[in-house]
Amino acid sequence: LPADNSETSEKGHHPGSATPSAGETTSATEISLLSAGGALCLSSSSTLLEILEAIKHPTTGVQLLSEQKGLPPNCFISAEIVHWLVTNVEDVSTQAMAVDIMQKMLDDGLVAHASGEAMHTFVYGFYFYRVVGEKDGMTPQLQGSVAGGWSAAILEDFALFQRKWFEVAFVMEERHPCDLPAFLLPWLPSRPASYASRHSSFSRSFGGRSQAAALLAATVPEQKTVMLDVDVNNRSDRAEWCSCYYQGNFCLNAAFEIKLHWMAVTAAVLFEMGWHRKAAACGFLLVPVLEFPFSQTSHLYGDPLRAQxxxxxxxxxxxxxxxxxxxxxxxxxxxxxxxxxxxxxxxxxxxxxxxxxxxxxxxxxxxxxxxxxxxxxxxxxxxxxxxxxxxxxxxxxxxxxxxxxxxxxxxxxxxxxxxxxxxxxxxxxxxxxxxxxxxxxxxxxxxxxxxxxxxxxxxxxxxxxxxxxxxxxxx
Structure with a gap:
């Protein structure tokens, strides 16, 4: 979920905190980003390196994720950094502008997707990215992509990462310029069905609509699958897991569907995950629904005893x-x-x-x-x-x-x-x-x-x- 940036914006920076510790040096770039009052001085004209240094700042920057098994160090969530840019960079007033900045960083190799897949587009949402260190150099994935485009090995590694980690894109809805109902507008608003069609700006970054559409189709599919370890409390004497099918996009004015296939899970163990309680704590309402709410009586497998x-x-x-x-x-x-x-x-x-x-x-x-x-x-x-x-x-x-x-x-x-x-x-x-x-x-x-x-x-x-x-x- 998008992070609340109130804590980040309220954190002040004391002038003395920029003093380098023993064995460390503070770059002139980092010092120039701080005013006398301790506030960040960033604008859309700042260089990508200057913005990246501010992002990595331990006090006023983006809070990086703690190290976890399966994730490289210095990881962050894309939605959090987008909201940080909107809050702290002058003249960056929209999420789309912040996404464009991060896309340029991704193109220049300053940040990368947590899976290491080099041709990955920067996606706004609950997606994992990492800050590329100086010692990383050119990864094998990057070398393969530069030499011959998207290799099968790169796509396979990225697919394996997606089966282990939940990643959901947030759809940035288009706002109508007036309060006129959509059905009475002179020109009807577009009704794209995917994240890729919502973010046409990516086509400029990858040399054409067809290539960008193909990339985003692989990056943000309509439906995704992850293998879920259900026995988080280690109460079972055998492996308990299930396949979780979920939507690749989250939209504020639409429902979000999660579907579990749990033939290898004990029902009691699944219930102990407490998703219903956790969803309510996050401001969501989780309810069970039929896979076929409507009878579809005209089809062979429709339910003739249930009519809408x-x-x-x-x-x-x-x-x-x-x-x-x-x-x-x-x-x-x-x-x-x-x-x-x-x-x-x-x-x-x-x-x-x-x-x-x-x-x-x-x-x-x-x-x-x-x-x-x-x-x-x-x-x-x-x-x-x-x-x-x-x-x-x-x-x-x-x-x-x-x-x-x-x-x-x-x-x-x-x-x-x-x-x-x-x-x-x-x-x-x-x-x-x-x-x-x-x-x-x-x-x-x-x-x-x-x-x-x-x-x-x-x-x-x-x-x-x-x-x-x-x-x-x-x-």
Whole structure:
């Protein structure tokens, strides 16, 4: 997790602390970085060596990780150093600017990934890097990469490191320049599905989009696997381990999925890890969920005894006289995306977040439908339609017709609305103050259904407030 930099920023530096001890010399670079008051004097025009010396400072620099088995010395977490740069370097006001500085250090060989893989891009998140010492020289990995690009041995070593250590990238979300809802923007925001597409600046560092995309695809995969030693207390008389599948990206407005395959683990030993308690202490809510929250009745392995509830969205009440489409006036090719963004905006109002990697995305690629989960973990939502079905230039049928309350934006067989499914894995043992009682989901269902049916004109009022923002922002 990103480190809190309040402690680092509050640490003062006394003028006498720069005095070298016996047998040591203090470089002129380090002394020049400290003002008379003891504060750091760094700016975006400072050299990389000057910034690196400030990073390594034992008092005001970044706190390095203690030595651990499997990690080289002088390691740090990438998110911590990014936040340190934003706090202590003048003119570095964004995380992206800090990442660019660290990328240059990585290119110049001043820092390296903890695995020793030389062509590793600097990734913002819970990733391990190390400060390269003067005695390190050129590692075999670096020699191989310089001579012939990415060798199979380098990629194999990096894959082995990833199976031993958890590393998660933090997605830096794009902020809209105005408060206008996304579905009413003149140009729709990009919806990249990976860390690589979020950070296009890396393409400049590696000579082209294709090479950068290939590198980042190997560096930050969508799903990662690590071998987990479960018996941390050494209570078992045999080896206890499991495979842990987890997402390679963490996004603040999306759920994070962890999946354990634990055939070689005793259930009691697994429970003693206390992940549920530790997650709560870190400000997270950990809940068990079904691998297939929705029944997928159209597939061979779907559950015919479990069907989701469909909640229609009465978009016909929002249409003006003589208008056939809710987004009349925008480009027709954007109707599908705008409708999905509109439905997402409604879900966000009720406390749902995007479940980016749903079970259907791995097992039923053809049914990769947008899926969401409530912040309480009690309810799942899914949009009833999958990815875009109409290629560019192909004519489409009229959507959101006033003649049919259930006709959808992609034809009469796909109505506008939501699929609702309860999280049946939440037993009383899991319910806490955050989850509430068992009636919380029922109250949420009633409130959400009333909103979608435009009871008391709530849906119409929401749509009207969005239009007012669009009209107010118009030139």
């Amino acid at each position: 509830l469909f909640i229609p969205l009465c978009v016909h009440t929002l249409l003006k006289n003589g208008v056939d489409n809710l987004f009349e006036g925008f480009e027709p090719d954007t109707y599908w995306d705008r409708m999905q963004l509109f439905q997402e905006a409604i879900l966000y109002r009720f406390g749902f977040v995007h479940d980016k990697f749903s079970a259907s995305a791995f097992n039923f690629p053809a049914e990769n439908k947008p899926q969401y989960i409530h912040v309480s973990g009690t309810v799942f939502m899914q949009l009833p339609y999958a990815k875009r079905k109409y290629p560019c230039g192909q004519s489409r049928r009229r959507r959101n017709s006033t003649t049919s309350n259930s006709q959808g934006p992609f034809g009469g067989e796909e109505p506008v609305g939501y699929y609702w499914a309860y999280n049946t894995m939440l037993t009383k043992a899991w319910r806490t103050g955050v989850l509430g009682d068992e009636r919380l989901a029922d109250r949420l269902l009633k409130d959400f259904t009333d909103f979608c049916s435009n009871k008391d004109n709530r849906l119409l009022s929401f749509w009207g407030s969005c239009l007012e923002k669009m009209n107010a922002s118009a030139p």
